[in-house]
Amino acid sequence: MASAPVWLEHPSSLRHDTGTHPERAARMQAIERELSSRNWLGFERVQSPEVDRAVLEAVHPSRYVESIERACASGGGFLDMDTVVSADSFEAALHASGGAVQMVELLLDGSAPYAFSAHRPPGHHATQARAMGFCLFNSVAVAARYALDSRGLERVMVLDWDVHHGNGTNDIFHASNQVLFVSIHQSPLYPGTGPAGDVGSEDGRGFTVNLPVPPGSGDRVFCSLVDRVAVPLAREFAPQLLLISAGYDAHHEDPLGECQVTEQGYADMTRSMRRLGEELEAPVGCVLEGGYALEALATSVAATLTALQEPDAPEPDGSPAPPLVDAALERLSEWWPALR
Numbered sequence: 001m002a003s004a005p006v007w008l009e010h011p012s013s014l015r016h017d018t019g020t021h022p023e024r025a026a027r028m029q030a031i032e033r034e035l036s037s038r039n040w041l042g043f044e045r046v047q048s049p050e051v052d053r054a055v056l057e058a059v060h061p062s063r064y065v066e067s068i069e070r071a072c073a074s075g076g077g078f079l080d081m082d083t084v085v086s087a088d089s090f091e092a093a094l095h096a097s098g099g100a101v102q103m104v105e106l107l108l109d110g111s112a113p114y115a116f117s118a119h120r121p122p123g124h125h126a127t128q129a130r131a132m133g134f135c136l137f138n139s140v141a142v143a144a145r146y147a148l149d150s151r152g153l154e155r156v157m158v159l160d161w162d163v164h165h166g167n168g169t170n171d172i173f174h175a176s177n178q179v180l181f182v183s184i185h186q187s188p189l190y191p192g193t194g195p196a197g198d199v200g201s202e203d204g205r206g207f208t209v210n211l212p213v214p215p216g217s218g219d220r221v222f223c224s225l226v227d228r229v230a231v232p233l234a235r236e237f238a239p240q241l242l243l244i245s246a247g248y249d250a251h252h253e254d255p256l257g258e259c260q261v262t263e264q265g266y267a268d269m270t271r272s273m274r275r276l277g278e279e280l281e282a283p284v285g286c287v288l289e290g291g292y293a294l295e296a297l298a299t300s301v302a303a304t305l306t307a308l309q310e311p312d313a314p315e316p317d318g319s320p321a322p323p324l325v326d327a328a329l330e331r332l333s334e335w336w337p338a339l340r
């Protein structure tokens with residue numbers, strides 16, 4: 001039973017060759033260097049399996065999966081302006097999604113109290129049938145879908161704190177009331193989606209929560225959106241599983257974003273999600289997304305792992321919330337009256 005927290009990884013992540021692209025193998029190597037110097041912070045390292053094709057195809061149509069397979073088998077190249085694949089990228093992507101699914105399995109079985117699935121390529125920009133933004137398969141979406149379809153869960157929350165909008169996850173669950181998708185992202189910024197007014201569609205209205213923040217936003221903005229918007233929403237929604245699309249490109253050193261989050265901010269957001277998980281008796285799992293300043297990425301991941309395991313984390317302080325918190329609560333109270 002619930003022994004050590006688990007770190008899911010696979011060597012194929014290093015063979016997804018993107019050349020001089022910012023989303024490169026050196027990201028994983030920087031994380032590995034940092035964590036190995038700290039004895040993996042007590043996490044048990046597990047090799048991720050390839051994702052089961054039926055589980056993958058519950059999100060991505062088989063013709064799309066096959067198109068990625070073909071593109072890689074023929075040696076690779078650019079799938080769009082900024083998404084490049086090499087011969088080994090298909091295998092890497094299968095393990096990236098397989099790791100996220102395996103993470104959910106371990107969490108729901110009670111085999112791990114917390115887990116982090118760390119692979120390349122990232123996933124949150126991939127839509128059902130389109131690779132984009134360095135992403136091929138949407139691993140967090142595949143894992144959430146697996147939890148609902150194969151494990152019988154009824155409600156899953158995905159918090160996406162990558163600096164870019166998780167447009168793929170947004171679209172995949174747009175009409176679903178089983179996945180509460182909350183994204184904090186810089187606006188304006190790639191991919192240009194995720195305005196506050198995009199709240200989902202059909203039965204999913206109110207279950208897509210976009211929280212765009214201006215360039216320059218730092219720990220106070222990100223943490224107060226988690227503590228005062230995402231957490232109260234989750235208390236109403238009562239998810240049975242908490243997944244974090246954990247990108248680290250809102251860090252102040254990141255070359256792609258213009259936000260100012262620090263390691264302390266990532267630790268605080270993680271603690272808030274951990275506390276929420278304990279309160280709701282829902283396990284917490286992280287899936288690596290972006291993060292392109294190598295040292296900042298590595299130390300921020302380490303801060304997340306540390307915070308996942310800290311008992312008796314202090315409550316957030318009661319300092320006044322930035323105005324965009326009140327605006328978000330007001331907007332969301334149409335679907336979530338308890339937030340008023």
Ligand SMILES: [Zn+2]
Nearest residue numbers: 162164249290
């Ligand atoms: Zn990103």
